[in-house]
Amino acid sequence: MKNTVLVINPGSTSTKVACFAEHQLLAEETIRHTTQEISSFKSIFDQLDFRKNLIVDFIEKNHIKPEDLIAAVGRGGLLKPIPGGTYSVDDEMIEDLKSEKYSTHASNLGAVLANEFAELYGIPAYIVDPVVVDEFDPIARISGLEGIERRSVGHALNQKAAGRKVLADNGYAYEESNIIVAHLGGGISIGAHQKGRMIDVVNGLDGEGPYSPERTGGLPLIEFARVIQSKGLSIAEAKALIAGNGGIKSYLNETDLRIIDKKIAAGDQKAQYYIDGMCYQIAKSIGEMATVLAGRVDFIVLTGGVSYSAYIVDQIKANIEWIAPVEVLPGEMEMKALYEGVVRVFENREPARNYKEANIKKVEVG
Numbered sequence: 428m429k430n431t432v433l434v435i436n437p438g439s440t441s442t443k444v445a446c447f448a449e450h451q452l453l454a455e456e457t458i459r460h461t462t463q464e465i466s467s468f469k470s471i472f473d474q475l476d477f478r479k480n481l482i483v484d485f486i487e488k489n490h491i492k493p494e495d496l497i498a499a500v501g502r503g504g505l506l507k508p509i510p511g512g513t514y515s516v517d518d519e520m521i522e523d524l525k526s527e528k529y530s531t532h533a534s535n536l537g538a539v540l541a542n543e544f545a546e547l548y549g550i551p552a553y554i555v556d557p558v559v560v561d562e563f564d565p566i567a568r569i570s571g572l573e574g575i576e577r578r579s580v581g582h583a584l585n586q587k588a589a590g591r592k593v594l595a596d597n598g599y600a601y602e603e604s605n606i607i608v609a610h611l612g613g614g615i616s617i618g619a620h621q622k623g624r625m626i627d628v629v630n631g632l633d634g635e636g637p638y639s640p641e642r643t644g645g646l647p648l649i650e651f652a653r654v655i656q657s658k659g660l661s662i663a664e665a666k667a668l669i670a671g672n673g674g675i676k677s678y679l680n681e682t683d684l685r686i687i688d689k690k691i692a693a694g695d696q697k698a699q700y701y702i703d704g705m706c707y708q709i710a711k712s713i714g715e716m717a718t719v720l721a722g723r724v725d726f727i728v729l730t731g732g733v734s735y736s737a738y739i740v741d742q743i744k745a746n747i748e749w750i751a752p753v754e755v756l757p758g759e760m761e762m763k764a765l766y767e768g769v770v771r772v773f774e775n776r777e778p779a780r781n782y783k784e785a786n787i788k789k790v791e792v793g
């Protein structure tokens with residue numbers, strides 16, 4: 428079909444691919460990667476050809492004609508802090524991602540993969556609402572140590588799309604409401620959204636909040652310093668431990684919660700213990716974001732792949748339902764949100780933003 432947009436979403440445990448045209452979904456696939464598959468690559472960028480070949484297979488299998496493609500869009504990765512919106516992929520963006528200037532994340536491959544297909548087919552490449560969208564209140568940046576700032580890293584694209592949907596379904600407007608959105612995926616982020624802005628977020632990638640299938644979340648710092656020293660870890664190795672080999676993976680050597688759910692159902696007490704621990708910590712961080720919103724919370728939304736697990740959802744709900752009504756949107760709405768970001772540009776409802784020139788305004792103190 429004419430006017431087809433190729434949508435590419437590399438996650439920590441999956442590659443999601445879709446094609447949309449004229450506001451319709453033409454084809455979609457979530458390709459899950461096993462723990463072993465991902466562990467066989469030394470770095471995220473070593474996975475480029477592996478993930479690219481899977482997308483080529485998807486295009487061929489679904490008979491997508493190159494001449495029908497008008498754009499490729501990828502989930503945006505760890506870039507400098509920028510306002511939300513649709514950005515054209517440019518050289519500076521690719522360089523920042525490839526050099527891992529702002530750290531490493533599966534979504535760093537989104538712009539790079541979109542760019543590869545854009546070059547192949549002679550079409551433009553974009554990203555939309557990358558994981559670094561920064562709408563923080565100044566006070567949220569303070570870390571507790573001079574020289575280190577907290578940064579806004581989270582599943583902004585899905586958090587906003589899921590939040591908007593739940594609010595719209597209940598007759599509320601995102602711009603006028605307060606919500607907490609917990610994205611529960613291979614990584615976890617929990618945002619406090621106040622009247623259309625994500626003013627704070629629990630950022631698991633940098634070692635905050637609950638542990639997740641792959642991330643440690645917050646750790647006792649002195650003990651972690653001892654681990655770094657005793658194992659002689661480099662910064663890159665410490666990051667890999669915090670953001671790729673921590674959490675459920677470190678306890679159970681597995682990141683696929685569908686497998687772990689089955690083990691719990693079959694009576695595996697160790698699996699249950701560590702999943703219960705993750706649910707306890709997720710609820711605790713949701714409570715933290717409720718205080719950011721001073722208790723004025725219209726809804727709490729649980730989303731991301733892990734929210735398919737009824738066992739996990741029930742555990743979390745039991746500890747948070749007193750705060751606000753809880754709505755569950757399992758999976759993610761990222762593919763459609765990425766497509767719609769491109770459509771807004773093609774329909775001239777929004778300009779494509781320029782990454783080189785994009786900056787957030789930080790408030791200078793003192």
Ligand SMILES: Nc1ncnc2c1ncn2[C@@H]1O[C@H](COP(=O)(O)OP(=O)(O)OP(=O)(O)O)[C@@H](O)[C@H]1O
Nearest residue numbers: 438439440441612613614683684685731732733735
């Ligand atoms: N039906 C299901 N039941 C339980 N867990 C599930 C189900 N489907 C997916 N998951 C789990 O959700 C997690 C992946 O979630 P998701 O697809 O949102 O993340 P991702 O795309 O890999 O990465 P991220 O969201 O962190 O960027 C995995 O642990 C996966 O096993």
Ligand SMILES: CCCC(=O)O
Nearest residue numbers: 558581582614615632
């Ligand atoms: C999307 C950033 C958060 C994470 O992956 O942990």
